[in-house]
């Protein structure tokens with residue numbers, strides 16, 4: 021029998037020399053200027069940086085929502101940026117969950133339906149999707165909200181529902197863009213505790229772009245984006 025060393029496990033996500041340039045009518049800017057990084061399984065990683073430094077751009081490229089100008093992103097060993105739009109979208113739906121600052125819940129659907137939505141998009145029957153969504157809601161202690169609509173939720177509740185929706189497919193990777201950006205300290209702590217629980221229960225890897233330094237300090241590792249480059253923080 022071959023004993024696998026923990027160091028033999030490949031990273032869940034690798035960025036290799038990512039460059040991203042935006043071209044405007046008479047000039048261009050280089051937002052990311054050669055980002056190389058590896059993210060290990062089961063970690064909670066923070067990406068911090070000044071406003072406009074490129075955190076969201078990097079997260080979008082990591083999730084296949086945007087393509088780099090050059091360089092590669094490998095998700096579980098597959099070059100995401102080289103996949104066709106169709107294959108990239110399949111990989112996104114199966115392997116990545118997304119959480120946004122303003123949660124992006126669908127206003128005309130109940131909490132339960134919002135959480136079930138990624139499964140319905142995948143083609144699961146409503147009864148099965150509903151059952152799974154109920155299970156997740158119970159697991160994270162939000163079952164009392166299942167019939168409410170997004171306009172009937174507080175900011176913290178909305179964000180926890182968005183977390184539930186991001187993990188319903190049990191993706192190995194969740195990318196979160198300012199997940200606590202519009203929340204007060206107590207709600208922000210609650211959302212982070214939820215991410216920590218999910219990380220422990222399922223081994224989900226989280227990459228969080230944030231301005232919130234106290235949240236970043238609770239993560240396993242902090243990267244700083246500055247002048248298009250990335251460095252590991254020693255804070």
Ligand SMILES: Nc1ncnc2c1ncn2[C@@H]1O[C@H](COP(=O)(O)OP(=O)(O)OP(=O)(O)O)[C@@H](O)[C@H]1O
Nearest residue numbers: 042043049051069070071072073074075076077078
């Ligand atoms: N689709 C786009 N087209 C052109 N320029 C863009 C686009 N998206 C972002 N930018 C520019 O790229 C730079 C980085 O933006 P990005 O949103 O990644 O920064 P950020 O660090 O996430 O900022 P914030 O913390 O304010 O959300 C900014 O100068 C922004 O204006």
